Amino acid sequence: MADAILDANLRKGHSRSSLREIREAGEIPAVVYGKHVDSLSISVDGKELKKILNSTTGRNTLISMKVNGGKQTVMVKNLQVDPLRHDIQHVDFQQISEDSKIRTVVPIQLVGTSKGVALGGVIQQELRSAEVECLPSQIPDAIKVDISDLEIGDALTVCDLNVASEIKILDHPRSTVVSVAAARASEPEGQPEVAPEPEEEAESKTLEKEQS
Known part of the structure; x- marks a missing residue:
């Protein structure tokens, strides 16, 4: 309908x-x-x-x-x-x-708070939608993915997606959907250190100043 x-x-x-x-x-x-x-x-x-x-x-x-x-x-x-x-x-x-199956694209929705995020990890959602095949009346509004148990270094792939048996996901089963990565170390505050000039180059500059 x-x-x-x-x-x-x-x-x-x-x-x-x-x-x-x-x-x-x-x-x-x-x-x-x-x-x-x-x-x-x-x-x-x-x-x-x-x-x-x-x-x-x-x-x-x-x-x-x-x-x-x-x-x-x-x-x-x-x-x-x-x-x-x-x-x-x-x-x-x-x-x-x-009465005939069709192919369409359905959004992927993340649900829950990852354990890894609580420890400083960062969620990386690499697949935001999935192609499915099913009857028109069976098309879900979204495919929900529970990420609550994901820790730093964990990932979920297409084969981990939970959908009704009558729905076929056409994306490659090993494609990564979401992962939790370790947060990047922040850069130290303040001015970046300047590498000391080589001795010979420093002496050369000193001579140029004295001759000018």
């Missing part, structure tokens, strides 16, 4: 001017495609899309899209974002079947 509803309008123009007009009207140009349907050029309400993207399920939200007189279940597949203004410029929606 879909988690959100989004209306879409068919669009005909693909020129820069028509795309600019769509964006100025608060809409975002998009395309929806699937294995058994033709691609459709559409536009969606920018505010409604942002609400979906900012929800708990984010890009993995199952959306019931009303388009061309019908409904279809879709998910956000790709986003094009302006690198300077950070505005969404274009969206790719993928039509999905709730």
